[in-house]
Amino acid sequence: MIDTTIFQDKTAVYYTLGCKLNFSETSTIGKTLKEAGIRTARKGEKADICVINTCSVTEVADKKCRQAIHRLVKQHPGAYVVVTGCYAQLKPDQVAGIEGVDVVLGAEQKGELMNYLGNLEKHSQGEAITTAAKDIRSFSPSCSRGDRTRYFLKVQDGCDYFCSYCTIPFARGRSRNGRIEEIVEQARQAAAEGGKEIVITGVNIGDFGKTTGESFFDLVKALDQVAGIERYRIS
The missing domain is CATH 3.30.750.210 (Transcription Regulator spoIIAA)
Structure with missing residues (x-):
């Protein structure tokens, strides 16, 4: 059982790249966090958690994902940063090496994102948690x-x-x-x-x-x- 008391009054921002399937999944992640007491940050408000759901159709898509991660890390200093989606599954170590990223979750872990938030303490370096595609x-x-x-x-x-x-x-x-x-x-x-x-x-x-x-x-x-x-x- 996850202790959700530490999430009360915490805020989160969500950024999605790619297909409608990704947008649908991000929406479900947002609902799950909301049920745990985490509200969506208002415009201009610094968030406690950043969730970035990525795409990886082309090299251009990968570049856009990296840019989005850098931008959100800069906009929300000190936030706990979670990156998931196709880019995270395909190149987890590359994503984990981006400054400010705390956890990288693969396709198998995406639906259980709550289990990887811990106490929201920043990591000294990014941790990649994925499962082989097969x-x-x-x-x-x-x-x-x-x-x-x-x-x-x-x-x-x-x-x-x-x-x-x-x-x-x-x-x-x-x-x-x-x-x-x-x-x-x-x-x-x-x-x-x-x-x-x-x-x-x-x-x-x-x-x-x-x-x-x-x-x-x-x-x-x-x-x-x-x-x-x-x-x-x-x-």
Whole structure:
């Protein structure tokens, strides 16, 4: 059990690079920290925690990630800095070597970020905690609000195809998905919050069901029964 008393009245900032899937995951991280008593820092306010969710599609993306990390470290001196996402998974030691970074979390650890905050004391040097791509198996559900009534719902992660030009299988691990029952419950929560449209997201949605023995068609049929959601889009 995590002692959340040390997080009361602490503040955090979140910075996301890359795809809608990353934005959805950052949103879920933010909700988890909020439940522990950590509020989002106001504009211009110095934060106690910086969470940076990175992309690594190209060298340009890597450069943008490094720039974002340097910028946030400078803007929030003394903050506990956590870097996760694809760049963190692919080049953890490089990221851990950036001044000001405390913890680098890979794809398997991203969903358990709370477990790596400790007492928020700065590290003398960055610590990288990752899992080899072939061993990444956990699926971290996420659902984020894109605007007032549109939500992005993650249903699948990872890829098994290993195309020569693509780093996704190494950055996000093998294909895996959530269970229909759990995903439908997230859709119901979105509807309860006023959501009218859900964008179904994933790395390779056509692979949905590989890890649960279900099918994407069954998922769509189940989601169609959720009262209040007027439109679904497949991203």
